[in-house]
Each structure stands twice: as structure tokens, then as C-alpha cells.
Amino acid sequence: MTDEKDALKNDESKPLNFIEQIVEEDLKSGKHGGRVQTRFPPEPNGYLHIGHAKAICLVFGIASEYGGKCNLRFDDTNPITEDTSYVDAIRKDIKWMGFDWEDREFYASDYFDQLYEFALKLISKGKAYVCQLSAEEVNATRGTDFEPDQPSPYRNRPIEENLDLFRRMKNGEFPNDSMTLRSKIDLASTNMQMRDPILYRIRHAHHHRTGDKWCIYPMYDWAHGQSDSIEGITHSLCTLEFVPHRPLYEWFIQELEIFPSRQIEFARLNLSYTIMSKRKLLQLVTEGHVSGWDDPRMPTLHGLRRRGYTPASIRAFTELVGIAKRENVIDVALLEFCIREDLNKIAPRVMAVLNPVKLIIDNYPVGQTEELETVNNPEDESAGKRKMPFSRELYIERDDFMEDPPKKYFRLSPGSEVRLKSAYIIKCESVVKNFDGLITEIHVTYDPSSHSGSAEAQRKVKGTLHWVSTPHALDAEVRLYDRLFSDPDPDGHKEQNFKEFLNPDSLTVLAHCKVEPSLKYANHLDHLQFTRLGYFNVDPDSTPERLVFNRTVGLKDTWAKQNT
RNA sequence: UGUCCUGUGGUGUAACCGGCAACACGUCUGAUUCUGGAUCAGAAGAGUCCAGGUUCGAGCCCUGGCAGGACAACCA
Numbered sequence: 001m002t003d004e005k006d007a008l009k010n011d012e013s014k015p016l017n018f019i020e021q022i023v024e025e026d027l028k029s030g031k032h033g034g035r036v037q038t039r040f041p042p043e044p045n046g047y048l049h050i051g052h053a054k055a056i057c058l059v060f061g062i063a064s065e066y067g068g069k070c071n072l073r074f075d076d077t078n079p080i081t082e083d084t085s086y087v088d089a090i091r092k093d094i095k096w097m098g099f100d101w102e103d104r105e106f107y108a109s110d111y112f113d114q115l116y117e118f119a120l121k122l123i124s125k126g127k128a129y130v131c132q133l134s135a136e137e138v139n140a141t142r143g144t145d146f147e148p149d150q151p152s153p154y155r156n157r158p159i160e161e162n163l164d165l166f167r168r169m170k171n172g173e174f175p176n177d178s179m180t181l182r183s184k185i186d187l188a189s190t191n192m193q194m195r196d197p198i199l200y201r202i203r204h205a206h207h208h209r210t211g212d213k214w215c216i217y218p219m220y221d222w223a224h225g226q227s228d229s230i231e232g233i234t235h236s237l238c239t240l241e242f243v244p245h246r247p248l249y250e251w252f253i254q255e256l257e258i259f260p261s262r263q264i265e266f267a268r269l270n271l272s273y274t275i276m277s278k279r280k281l282l283q284l285v286t287e288g289h290v291s292g293w294d295d296p297r298m299p300t301l302h303g304l305r306r307r308g309y310t311p312a313s314i315r316a317f318t319e320l321v322g323i324a325k326r327e328n329v330i331d332v333a334l335l336e337f338c339i340r341e342d343l344n345k346i347a348p349r350v351m352a353v354l355n356p357v358k359l360i361i362d363n364y365p366v367g368q369t370e371e372l373e374t375v376n377n378p379e380d381e382s383a384g385k386r387k388m389p390f391s392r393e394l395y396i397e398r399d400d401f402m403e404d405p406p407k408k409y410f411r412l413s414p415g416s417e418v419r420l421k422s423a424y425i426i427k428c429e430s431v432v433k434n435f436d437g438l439i440t441e442i443h444v445t446y447d448p449s450s451h452s453g454s455a456e457a458q459r460k461v462k463g464t465l466h467w468v469s470t471p472h473a474l475d476a477e478v479r480l481y482d483r484l485f486s487d488p489d490p491d492g493h494k495e496q497n498f499k500e501f502l503n504p505d506s507l508t509v510l511a512h513c514k515v516e517p518s519l520k521y522a523n524h525l526d527h528l529q530f531t532r533l534g535y536f537n538v539d540p541d542s543t544p545e546r547l548v549f550n551r552t553v554g555l556k557d558t559w560a561k562q563n564t
Numbered sequence: 565u566g567u568c569c570u571g572u573g574g575u576g577u578a579a580c581c582g583g584c585a586a587c588a589c590g591u592c593u594g595a596u597u598c599u600g601g602a603u604c605a606g607a608a609g610a611g612u613c614c615a616g617g618u619u620c621g622a623g624c625c626c627u628g629g630c631a632g633g634a635c636a637a638c639c640a
Contacts, residue, residue, distance in 0.1 A: 077639095146565070190568085224640080
């Protein structure tokens, strides 16, 4: 991991993204004494997804690239949506991605006391007031783009009274929603965020960390920037939707005279055919469209992990998508490219027949079995070899045989010769069909001198087929996942509409898959490549009695064109 | 009808102090046959949102438009 980062840093040909440029300028000018400190600030109200992975790689990456540190800080200011189960899931995901926040695990709720003191300071300066308007009433005072808001009747409440009321708010003397603390900024600002934003609301709710200590909770704007300052964050990286909040972020820093963290925004990741909105993902879970946050079809890190994605492939992906400020939609094909590229190197090749048809070798002795050696991974010699049982009856893929083949069909057909992977060259002699005309047996003869690896075996044949020995084959269940949504941009649709694009065929279970016997106790194997079917992992529910495999990603779909 | 952000091949990201628009994915073509849908070789595809201006020279600087996005939660 560290080596990888160092290599990146030393790669002069790699252009700097705009954030790296900012950091380097700051370093050059000696800002903050050359210190770089970032943070990853998730709200524990959902699972992390591939979009968060981009942010994680960015903030941890920037820190390590410039000799800094990155904190993990849970933005837990809203007790009614947050939960410790999410905290645990988020921690697990960041570790899985390969990043380490060491002992710097913080919580915005750690700063509630400090934040309260800050609020008292703001009130004392006459820059905040306790407002007793209801949410509806506040809305009614809102102006328009070119009309200022009407001032709250409580806007000019005396400082002492504000201090008293705010203390009593904190002490629980008032019911939920009865009053708020608002900052006093500029009701005519063209930036809506500056029109007396709310700092605190009353919530008599149990918090997953502070319990019942507090009944007033800070809003995002009041908590986030100040938490950055408290931690001495030098570069506070966030997504574009917070751009209009930056003036407020800076206003608080100036008024409170605290550490000047700088907020820098970048464009969030969007993936085609994929939903990233946490709210919508939650809906998929709660309404039962998926089995949970870790459903293999979910874009969550938990889902991707269960599906067989590797952290390295996701890191490579975030590197490829880059960092910029323009809205973007990344083609899922790029993510799939990254996982194929990774798995191609590490996944052992295994024989599996999805749609089997029997192949009988007429001149092979009845009852004989031999063990043939085959390489586990042609891309990686250190992966070693294994034995495959071979016998008179085999299964091959039904579409690897054609009775009446087109010109460039290089697989098996009447009279043609092909090689059985790691075994012998065979020649098709005849076929047996049932009443419906369906082929039930293919009869072939084999060339005993064409054993894989022998001198005679140098003879060229047109095609190579994968196979499994019928008496030795294991039954397995293979899950092929299609995309969850049929629309390229389901996230672009507002509100409920995204559900119209749910793909009813997103999960297909195929029984009757035949796999080679070496997979009986394959649970320890993380990744496999089933010949021509794609990359798979072993489902956590799999047992030796019931083998279940998830397809991580299919192989690149050019088979039809190659037709060989 | 406001403020802010952003406009570069199909997608994404580059292009130093203005100097022949590059890389990756995707697409296509060819080679290759013990599977590797890999690999190798090659091709097509943008003249940088538009219109002016400055300049020997503009994706980059200036002016004016246009388009897309964000912002009007007691969410973050």
C-alpha cells in the first residue's frame, strides 16, 4: 500500500489534480508550517458506497502523499437517523479499502461541549439569537432570489436574554421544535445559506454516543467547519453541493477566531446504471428490493466485497476516474475493466459447465479414470498446478457443439477435431438425439498420443473446449447478477421515479451447473475464473453440500463476434 | 428572475509561463488457439459550447452570449 503510494508520487509523468496543485502551492508558501491534515467525515446513517471510496482514496491519498495524516470523523449530529451499526460498517469498509486512521477516530459529538461554548461566544458578540418561529413560520419569512427575508421578530432579542434562553434550551426546558438558535448574518444575501441559518435545534432524542446528555443538536454547518478547526484540518475536502456553504464556513471561522481550515470542493462520483443517493439506497433496503446493504448488486462497499470486488481494483478505479469539478457520469464499464484486470492476474482458472451435454469417448476404456495435470493460472506460474479427473464420459458446454456449423466455427462439429483443455484431441463421430431432436450424447474418439504436453500434442487443432468428468462433476449453483437498474441514469430521476427502472431480472440463479471436483472445499478461495463464464467468488452461504458462486463480473463480451 | 459552480472525442481525465490537443475506458480491424472473451498489433473518433477581440500563434487571456448543474431542510 505505502509502496504503491510512493510509486505514484515519484511518477513525474502523472499530472497533478487541482487539489494536489492547491496543496503544493500551500506547501511552497509555507502555509500551516508545511503541515497537511485531512479528514474523512461520514455520517453514520448508511453504508459507504463506491462514491465514498473515491473520497476515501482522495483524502487519505492526499495526506499520505504529502506526509500528512487523515482523521476519521463521524459526523453524528442527527441522533434520529444515526446508529452504531453504521459506525461499525463504515470502519470495516475503510480498513478493507486499505486505509488506516490509526488512533484518530473522532466524532462530531465529541465536540458538543466545545460547540456549545462557541455558540455562547457568538451570542455574546450579538451574532446569534434564539428564534421561536416554527419551521413553517420561518419558511414564510423567506424572501426570494432578489427579495430579502423578513427578519424574525426575535432577531433583535437582547444578548442576555438570548444567553438565558439558549442555556435553558440546553437544559431541556423547552419541547422539540419550539425554538432554534440562529446566526445573525445577512437577510439580503444572494447566498441563501447566509440568511440567518439555524445553528441548533431541539431534539429530545437518544444519541448513539452521548446518550441523553443533550437535547439540542448542532446543524451540519455549525458542526462541520468547527470540527475541522478543532482537529486542525488544513484541507477540508468535500463534494460540490457544499460550495454555497463555503462563505458560511469561513464566516464562522472569522467570527470565532479559530483555526482557518480551508474547504475545497470536488465533483462526486456518478456511475451509469447505478444509484448513489444514500436515501434511495436505504429505500431499496427497507422496501426489500434487495436483501440488505450488502446485497451483491448494491454499489455499497459491503455489496461489492460480497460480489468479489477487490480493494485494489476499487483503488485503481478511483485513480482512473480522476478528480475535477465538473459533473460526470462514469461508465460502469470502467469499473468492470478494473476488476477484470485485477482478477485476471490473481484468479485461478477452473472448469465449469453451465449448460451441459454429455460427451462420450467411444475408444476410451470403460471404467478408467486418469488424473490430468492443469495449470491454475496461466498469468501466474506461482499459482501452481492441480489434478483433474478424466474419464470416458464428460460434460461439455452445449453451445460448444454445432451440428451444422457456420464457416468460422472452430469448436466441435461432426467430423471436426478439437482439443479438450489439458487433455486429448478428440474427433466427433456421431450424435444421439431424443424425440424432440435435442442432442443428448455426442460420441467422439480420442487420440491417445495427443496427451497434453506430449511431443505428439504439438499438432494444431482449431479449438479448445473446457469439460468436467461426468462421474466426478459436482453440482453447483451459480448466481449471475444483472444490473439493478435498466436506466443509464436512475439516480437522475427525482423522488420515487427511480423505482420504475428496477430491473426484474437483476438476479438469475442457474442450477445444474457442473463444476470440477476440486471445488468441493473451495470456501477458502476468494476468486475464481470459470472458463468463459467470468470471474466468481464463493458465496458466504456456500457449503460443501451446496456450492454457491457469485459472479463478480463477466468476461468482456466479444465472444459472439469471435465465434471460435 | 438571483448568486455560485462547470463546459475538451461516446465516457472520464490531461495539456507547465499562450506553441502540432494527450492518456485511459469504450468502439472497430487484424494476428493468435491447450480457454486467455486473455495477449499482441493497428484504426476510427474531438479541433476544445457559441460569437467577437488581443496575439506571429488561443483549449488557455479579454468581452458578450448560450447550455448544464447546485442553492430556497429545525438533513448532511
